Amino acid sequence: MSWRRALKDTARSGIAVERKRLEPLIAVRGAAGLAIVIALSLWLFGPAAAASSAFGAFQAAIATFQRSWRPRPELAIASGTSLAVSTFLGYLTISKEPLFLALLVVWTFAAGMSWAAGPTIGLIASSNVAIMLVTVTLPTSVAQAAGHAAMMIVGGLVQAALIILFPVRRWGAHRDALADALAAEADYARRLRHEPVASFDPQPLMEARNAAAVTPRQARRRPAELHGARGIAERIRPVLASLADPAMGVPAEGPARDRVRELLASAAALLDAAAHAIRHGEPVSAPPAALATFRTPDTGSILTGAPYRAMTRLNTLLQDVVETAGGTPQEDTPQEDTPQEDTPQEGAPQEGAPKGRGELRDQPQPTRTRRKTAPHHPPRRRPTFLALIPKALKAMRSELHRGSPITRHATRVSAVAATGYILGTWLPLGHGYWAPLTSVMVMRPDFSQTYSRAVARLAGTVIGVAVATGVVQAATPGTLQSGTLAVASAALMYLLMRTGQFATQACIAAYVVFLLGMGGEEWTQTVPERVLLTLMGGLLAMLAYAVYPAWETPRLRTRLADWLAAQGPYVAAVFGSYADPSTSSAPDVRGALLTARTARAAWHAAVARATAEPVRHRGLSRTAADDAEDALAQLGRVAMLLEAHLPERGAPPVPPAARFADALRESTRKGAKAIRERRVPTWDAVREALDAWETENPENADKVVRNTATLVLDTLTELSEALDTAVPPMTLDGTAPEKPDGPRNPKDSATR
Structure with a gap:
């Protein structure tokens, strides 16, 4: 691909707005936490502390929106606390520019390396560096810096408390992951009816497996319908493929193939019903016609050998997944990913077992072994947040070598941040931190995200600043009104966060204008330089990737x-x-x-x-x-x-x-x-x-x-x-x- 086309595609991707399911209640909850922190800070410490603490609450809420299977309160607290530490250390060195520049390089390099531990940690660390560049300019003494840092921690605690007190779709992400896996298998069953050798993308199953790992606190609260269904879904996939593939015994055409198509259609309907029940936390409403398909008496005379064993096994697995999705966990379904010795294998003939639970009673059954009731196995464990720290450090250390894309990204972003800070302070524009802030926020380990985010950042900044400036000129809001407008901008950003970077950056730009206006800065002091320095920061980020790339x-x-x-x-x-x-x-x-x-x-x-x-x-x-x-x-x-x-x-x-x-x-x-x-x-x-x-x-x-x-x-x-x-x-x-x-x-x- 030529550079011209690559830039065109990334620009189009950056300004695109996707249609996503909005979550207004979560957006309102995040905005409420921000409003509480701003009001408390204004009442106790004044506008400067309110602006600083608002960044902590704002970033803590953003952290909870990231795709993570970890409890959301932990993310909010970790984000607010890490931002407080960054701000306090930055303020201690800001008076000595060489020392602050050294801290910025080290801090930015560490934030770049943190992407090795996962995108959520990488985003939180990068955002902390970017916001630190703003918040270190707000205090005027060490005591005030400590107070601002404390209020940032309070902002994270407030967001965490609201998540606990007012949960929205508790276990929603875990439900969606498991439901998506079952829905993907339902779609696979439908495609197999017309394409017996169709491929299957296991990504939904991988996501469901990641969601199944829970912390000890989550394990005590996990709903019953999230137990065991994923393990059953894993075993359904090969059975579906075996039933449909002509290489396993069913001719491409004829009565046997027609019966297989009926069974696959019924399996898809039952899997969709289970997926809907798990996604919404409702009882399973199994279609009667789909259940009746497996009761057809002549199936045993049409299918023989491996296809009949696959059909029988599929019937049993579908019954299991329907019962589990309805909230009745199966004791004989292991909770671990590794099958236990007592667990029968896919489609293997099993001797002496009772007939299926009501579905194939009227037709001949292959000999089966009675399934032994296995003891309850603990779920897959996810380390606690504190236990995650050594794992994250180990992941970062493993990427610390010359050929690693993560190391190249960390080197690139730290060099750009230092260069942007030096240029920003040297130019007679004021507020020189906007350039390195933009660079740190848009740079990612890969090319397409870096360039698309740079375009989105610039376009969104222009739109957001223009709208916010128009509001300020027309209404001339005071401190309280500016805080209210900042909260409204943040709420809109939380609502539109999943629709793309363009809308997000526009809302962030308006939020910053209103927030700094609450602190007493006029729009003429921030708007022109913000646009110019944002452009410079974005160009530095794009140029750095072109000069020192990590091509895939x-x-x-x-x-x-x-x-x-x-x-x-x-x-x-x-x-x-x-x-x-x-x-x-x-x-x-x-x-x-x-x-x-x-x-x-x-x-x-x-x-x-x-x-x-x-x-x-x-x-x-x-x-x-x-x-x-x-x-x-x-x-x-x-x-x-x-x-x-x-x-x-x-x-x-x-x-x-x-x-x-x-x-x-x-x-x-x-x-x-x-x-x-x-x-x-x-x-x-x-x-x-x-x-x-x-x-x-x-x-x-x-x-x-x-x-x-x-x-x-x-x-x-x-x-x-x-x-x-x-x-x-x-x-x-x-x-x-x-x-x-x-x-x-x-x-x-x-x-x-």
Whole structure:
């Protein structure tokens, strides 16, 4: 992408206003906390302290709007307290410019590194540095600085108290995450009716898993309908894919396919009903027609073998998720992500169990084992806020190296903040902190966010300042009226925060004008210089990224290699489960799957960032990246089909699967290394293991497992073919080496 197009796209993104669900009650609560703090500060200390404390309450409320599964009161207190510390330290050094400049560099570098611990912590730290540049100019003595810092802490405490006293949609984010996961599976079931090999994006399941980790205080208060449903949803996905895929036994057309379409439509309806109930905290209203589909007596005569086992398993899982969504937690559903030994695997034949709870009683049941009632397992634990500090420091330390994008961002933002502060104080404009404030607020570790936020900041500042200036000129408000207008601007900002940066920045600009007006500053003292210095700060931020970038495009090969290195062990673990069913390998499969999902998410995030960058590809074209992504996604889907029918203990082993799993694990490790070195991976060891599988007792081999192994090799071959079209690396003499012909095998390609 050219620089011209990249700038055009980021500018359009910055000024875009998205349609999002507004939350007026939360906005009113945040504005009420701000109003309480301003009124209390005006009454006790006067306008200057009120303006300073208002920043604390304002920032504390913003922190609670960030996407975090942690209790909101903790975020408000942490934000207010950290801002108070920053302000007090800044005031102690502001009289000595070199010392303050050194503090600004160190503080900004630490704030830049804090993005390694997550976007919420990174945003709070960056905002603290930006607001500190304003608040250190308000006190006139150390005692006043201490008082202002104390009032900032009070602002955070007030916002935290309001969250506790007046909760709005308690557990709303957690409910939405789980409901989104179930709704995504409902959509997947509908797509499978018309596209039996449709792909599934596991991101909603990953979000639900993140939401399932709770602090000890949250664990004591979590609603019953948030227990267990996510674990059931995880097991539904492979069963849906197994039921629909023609490779598992259901023909592409005919009575069996028609029945599968009916079952998938009913499953989608039940999953949607469960998602709606969880999202709104209501009882589940299951559609009678969807329930009746699973009672059809002739299903057992139409579906046989693996499809019938998948249908039976799907029926049981749907009953479980409906009961759990209705507020009845299942004691036999583990609360941990790792399946317990007593928990049956997906679709595995189970002997002696009672018939399904009312849905398939009239048709023949496969033999099943009675599900043992497992003891209550504790939920996944999220560390407390204090315990999070060493984890955050460890994450920052792990990113503290030369090639890290986070380190480059921290270096970039600290240099720009210092440069902006020096230029702002040198220029005869006054209020020179606006330039570094703007730079710190708009700079992010990636290109697109930095440039789009810079455009949004400038455009929003112009609009917000113009509107606020017009109001001030027309109404000439006093101290109380200016405070009221500031609170109204903050309330509008809280309401529109999720609609985009343009609206947010416009409201912030108006808020600052009214707030400083409450402190006695005329609009003519702040407006012109604010616009000019905001423009300078935004330009410095954009120039810094162009001069010292952290492009994602050159790292795409590494991200792709990481995904392959994580996907290989997952597929190998699934095959290993068939090689030796006597040992429970379900925890290994689950752990490998989570690792593969994380690598997949990192790849997609990298591709999204690279798409917006004005950088040409280096060794991996867009077409090659798309084809390689499709191949790796297909590899995961093939393994998911086998995962839906993991064998139970005592099932006949498939010894060739062990050799195939070992070859696959080693070959994907070497293949990932080859991708990083810009070579095309080969799969000779996997092909040899598959050939040996064909020659060793083929009549006793599990045909489903053997056919899936063939699909695995085919997808790996497609991956090599996709990378074989990439731009070859240059040799030392500047010529391109010949393409290796190893991975291409017409015989293997013809099997797809």
